[in-house]
Amino acid sequence: MTPALTALALLATQPAPVEAGPGLDQLWLLRAGDEACALFEPPARALLDAAIAQARDDQVRAGADPRRLDDARRRVTAAGPSGCDDERLAPLIAGHERRIADLAVYSDLTFPGVVRQWRVDRGAVRTGRAGEPRWRVSQRTAGGEAWFGVFEQDGEMHLAVAFNDAERHTRSALAFRDSGRQPFPMDFTAGGLLPAPDGDPAAAWGAGARAQTRATASGRLDEAAAAYLAPADGAPARGFLYPDSVLQRLAALTPREAVAVELYDRTGQISRRFWIEVGGLKAALAMQAIPMPAPEPAPAQATSLAAAPTR
DSSP: OOTTOOOGGGGSBOSSOOOOOOOHHHHHHHHHHHHHHOOSOHHHHHHHHHHHHHHHHHHHHTTOOHHHHHHHHHHHHHHOOSSTTOTTHHHHHHHHHHHHHHHHTOSEEEEEOSSOEEEEEOOOOOTTOTTSOEEEEEEEOTTSSEEEEEEEETTEEEEEEEEEOSSOOSEEEEEEEOTTTOSSOEETTTTTTSOOGGGOGGGSEEOOGGGEEEEEOOEEOOHHHHHHHSOOSSSOEEEEEEOTTHHHHHHTSOTTOEEEEEEEOTTSOEEEEEEEEOTTHHHHHHHHHSOOOOOOOOOOOOOSTTTSOOO
């Protein structure tokens, strides 16, 4: 993703081109206006936050000091709009709403990160398949051996990992940065000079050992659900469920950093690990919460021979 292209619409890949959006300072101004005047509903506000996070992350990866960026945001917020009728807000509000409307017509969206992407499935449940689990927001690992995200089954959403493995791992946990102990993720590659953990580029940024926190899986996926969510020939499909409360904590991390999905053996040692890039998770979750637009009514049926189409 080009750092200069920081609009919400450019967080997502879709079949149709979408206009370029505002710069980071304008996004900050719009967010300050929303904070003061409640301009948007929660999903639109979350998409604005996602656009800000992605734009900030692009600048940090390009060499900007995150502390200086945060200082700049505080200055813009302090200056803020002069009021809810500030003339600078109207075009920014309209542009944000227009970009959301441009995305909302698509049932299948992809939000790219640095090396991974989040797929959003907003389509209707197919007739006769209501009980089948279905990924709604998901990311697949580089080797394609695991899927992580939010799936829907019988109208309920669940956070899970599904994978193919002959070994029956005893438990699982998600390991990620505790922002209270480490404000910013660290670059384990030292600017590309060192290999990323496990040789996975998605793991390049993350938490030091003392700044990690873990969320233990709350249960296992049943075999039938795992087979739907991680379809592959050969090794059995398996999976774990995680507490729903973890999801927003993951989305609040910086886009460039990674979350480790850890699988443990009977001795308590990590036997396998997958890396998930945070990327556009916040935007993907927000877009999933926005309903599909109602279909346009079908044209009226011809009522006379004169109005009927000719053959």
